[in-house]
Amino acid sequence: MRGYGLRLTLLVFLGLTLQGSPAAAQLDAKLLGGGRSSVAGRGTGKGAASAVTVAGQIATAQGGKPAELLLTATIRPGWHIYSITQKPGGPVRTKIRLKPSDDFRVVGDFQATPPPEKKTQPDAFKDLIVETHEGTVTWRAPLEIASGLDPAKLKIEGEVVAQPCDANSCFPPQSYAFTATAGPGAATTQAPPAPSAGRSQTQAAAAPSPTSSQTEEVSPAFNPDELKKNLEQQGGQESVALILLAGFLGGLILNLMPCVLPVIGLKILSFVEQSGHDRKTALLLNVWYSAGLLAVFWVLAILAVLPTKLGWGQLFQYPAFNVVMVALVFTMALSFLGVWEFPIPGFVGRGSAMELAEQEGFVGAFSKGVVTTLLATPCTGPFLGTALTLLLRQTPAVVFATFTSMGLGMATPYLLIGVFPEVVRFLPKPGAWMDTFKQVMGFVLLATVVYLFTFLETSYLVPTVGLMFGLWFGCWWVARTPGTAEAAAKGRAWLQAAAFVGVAWVLLFPGIDNLLPQRYRDQWWAFSGLHDIMLARLDQGKKSDWQPFTSRAEFERLVASGRTVMVDFTADWCATCKTLEALYLNDPEVRETAARNGVVKLKADWTHGDPEVTAMLELLGAKQVPVIAIFPAGSPNNPIRFLDGYTKASILEALQKAGPSRAGLGASAARD
Numbered sequence: 001m002r003g004y005g006l007r008l009t010l011l012v013f014l015g016l017t018l019q020g021s022p023a024a025a026q027l028d029a030k031l032l033g034g035g036r037s038s039v040a041g042r043g044t045g046k047g048a049a050s051a052v053t054v055a056g057q058i059a060t061a062q063g064g065k066p067a068e069l070l071l072t073a074t075i076r077p078g079w080h081i082y083s084i085t086q087k088p089g090g091p092v093r094t095k096i097r098l099k100p101s102d103d104f105r106v107v108g109d110f111q112a113t114p115p116p117e118k119k120t121q122p123d124a125f126k127d128l129i130v131e132t133h134e135g136t137v138t139w140r141a142p143l144e145i146a147s148g149l150d151p152a153k154l155k156i157e158g159e160v161v162a163q164p165c166d167a168n169s170c171f172p173p174q175s176y177a178f179t180a181t182a183g184p185g186a187a188t189t190q191a192p193p194a195p196s197a198g199r200s201q202t203q204a205a206a207a208p209s210p211t212s213s214q215t216e217e218v219s220p221a222f223n224p225d226e227l228k229k230n231l232e233q234q235g236g237q238e239s240v241a242l243i244l245l246a247g248f249l250g251g252l253i254l255n256l257m258p259c260v261l262p263v264i265g266l267k268i269l270s271f272v273e274q275s276g277h278d279r280k281t282a283l284l285l286n287v288w289y290s291a292g293l294l295a296v297f298w299v300l301a302i303l304a305v306l307p308t309k310l311g312w313g314q315l316f317q318y319p320a321f322n323v324v325m326v327a328l329v330f331t332m333a334l335s336f337l338g339v340w341e342f343p344i345p346g347f348v349g350r351g352s353a354m355e356l357a358e359q360e361g362f363v364g365a366f367s368k369g370v371v372t373t374l375l376a377t378p379c380t381g382p383f384l385g386t387a388l389t390l391l392l393r394q395t396p397a398v399v400f401a402t403f404t405s406m407g408l409g410m411a412t413p414y415l416l417i418g419v420f421p422e423v424v425r426f427l428p429k430p431g432a433w434m435d436t437f438k439q440v441m442g443f444v445l446l447a448t449v450v451y452l453f454t455f456l457e458t459s460y461l462v463p464t465v466g467l468m469f470g471l472w473f474g475c476w477w478v479a480r481t482p483g484t485a486e487a488a489a490k491g492r493a494w495l496q497a498a499a500f501v502g503v504a505w506v507l508l509f510p511g512i513d514n515l516l517p518q519r520y521r522d523q524w525w526a527f528s529g530l531h532d533i534m535l536a537r538l539d540q541g542k543k544s545d546w547q548p549f550t551s552r553a554e555f556e557r558l559v560a561s562g563r564t565v566m567v568d569f570t571a572d573w574c575a576t577c578k579t580l581e582a583l584y585l586n587d588p589e590v591r592e593t594a595a596r597n598g599v600v601k602l603k604a605d606w607t608h609g610d611p612e613v614t615a616m617l618e619l620l621g622a623k624q625v626p627v628i629a630i631f632p633a634g635s636p637n638n639p640i641r642f643l644d645g646y647t648k649a650s651i652l653e654a655l656q657k658a659g660p661s662r663a664g665l666g667a668s669a670a671r672d
Contacts, residue, residue, distance in 0.1 A: 051079045051164035056180025060151045067143040081162040083116035090125040098158040110139040156180040172174020172459030226637040247402040250384025251409025257379035288362040290411035297407035305396040311623030314572035317609040335395030336442030340479035343391035436553035463508040470504030549604035559636040562662035563600045569627040571606040577626040584648040600663035632658035
């Protein structure tokens with residue numbers, strides 16, 4: 001009976017979290033011992049881990065054939081995964097991600113053996129062709145091994161991200177890591193004969209064979225080494241002083257970026273109070289706030305010089321970081337709206353805005369600085385991109401100095417206000433408007449939560465919403481204890497709230513959507529109307545003149561065929577990217593000019609850190625987005641780069657300078 005009671009308690013909790021969800025029957029079967037689920041281990045991740053195994057192997061060059069990377073997926077009977085060529089609008093396609101290395105380069109697309117089984121599922125995906133693999137499938141792609149490297153010592157690491165499904169349900173996409181080696185005694189890779197007509201091995205492997213209907217002129221080969229050399233010549237030798245100045249100005253401008261708006265509002269109330277303070281107190285509060293800013297910049301500097309080499313904003317590529325940020329901002333919003341009092345004095349709380357302003361402490365000021373900087377990282381303003389790009393070839397000492405200059409630039413306005421608090425006396429005098437302002441900022445923080453949701457991976461959406469309800473309950477539970485209660489009572493309330501949120505976390509992650517069969521999800525989507533909305537978005541995407549950047553090999557094929565190629569490196573978490581795209585990149589005149597010149601427009605999505613996109617960014621000398629690169633037809637190794645933002649005029653000028661795709665291609669070629 002005790003076991004049954006525990007199961008019933010868990011059922012009630014999940015029922016409250018998913019009230020009205022069609023998952024109720026499935027949850028009942030799972031928690032109360034019903035036998036309706038056909039998948040053992042579902043909800044724990046063990047079933048997903050055992051449904052598919054992946055192994056890698058390197059086949060070295062022999063008999064005139066190039067080296068190859070072979071990845072073999074063995075799928076448990078009764079299960080299947082989807083192909084790497086699955087079209088959007090349906091199941092999640094399988095992705096192959098390789099850890100970037102200078103020891104090798106994939107010079108062609110992965111091909112599946114045997115090819116996927118193709119069929120339609122009208123009830124779920126209408127006319128879309130669904131491509132699946134069962135049993136065993138091997139993906140193989142040609143390799144170019146670095147000159148002088150013994151193939152026996154080559155090691156390629158990566159992951160295959162696939163969604164295992166059976167006849168009734170699916171897991172969220174799972175990551176299957178692999179390490180591929182050639183093994184001892186591997187034959188030495190010999191360079192193949194030089195391709196004729198000046199074409200590189202890469203181009204020969206990636207470019208399509210000409211047919212009688214293809215008369216276009218062949219472009220010079222895309223050569224990464226030549227491209228790097230040309231870019232270094234364009235940049236020249238940068239002085240450390242120039243880098244530090246660019247970092248300072250970039251940090252200063254960050255205060256005007258929309259990412260920091262939600263937390264800048266936190267400072268407004270304290271500014272009102274500081275205007276009546278003595279200069280010493282006001283200065284100390286702003287020094288502590290600036291110290292919070294600098295602390296985050298120093299952590300980012302450490303991450304930039306470590307082997308991880310994380311760029312500006314890359315933390316938002318990690319789902320766990322996004323979930324934590326959602327939790328933090330959501331609980332701050334609840335405090336602004338009066339649900340509870342944030343535990344840091346003077347940070348936010350349930351008292352009147354005037355009381356909060358008067359209570360601001362050094363810890364609260366420091367914490368505000370930390371949160372402000374974390375929320376600022378998705379934005380890249382003028383000068384900041386330049387400083388981050390110039391850092392790629394600098395020593396760790398210069399990297400730390402530059403990140404410090406960025407932090408000081410961002411902190412400068414607050415330090416000046418600390419020295420001269422009278423400069424904010426233009427703000428209204430303390431009054432009821434401050435309480436209204438605090439509540440409005442609570443809704444701004446909730447809007448920030450919605451923004452953070454836009455780049456969460458699909459499998460994290462439902463669990464994160466459930467976690468928000470758990471946090472809401474925890475905050476409400478803590479707030480029920482009066483401020484005059486004994487310390488023991490307050491401690492018990494905090495422990496009980498923490499335990500509740502902890503249980504919610506354990507139950508919700510890696511995802512309660514693991515418990516929800518696919519057929520129920522499809523019914524819910526159809527009932528809610530979200531299915532039609534998503535289909536409309538997909539239809540709109542099909543009409544877009546932007547193509548996805550799928551691989552380096554495909555990019556080189558386009559370059560080899562004489563196209564002028566424009567690549568937009570972007571991410572869903574990059575607010576600056578989306579703003580510039582809406583204002584300038586998708587401007588009708590820019591679109592018309594690109595179409596008239598037959599420019600192929602590729603969108604390289606860096607939202608989740610695609611290794612192919614990362615490698616291209618590093619090749620262009622960038623570790624952040626937005627980046628625009630235009631590769632002229634006939635001169636692909638001299639791209640026109642925009643690393644520090646752009647305008648409509650600058651894009652039009654660059655398109656004019658790059659010129660059109662080669663004769664015979666025209667605008668229609670851009671849609672191949």
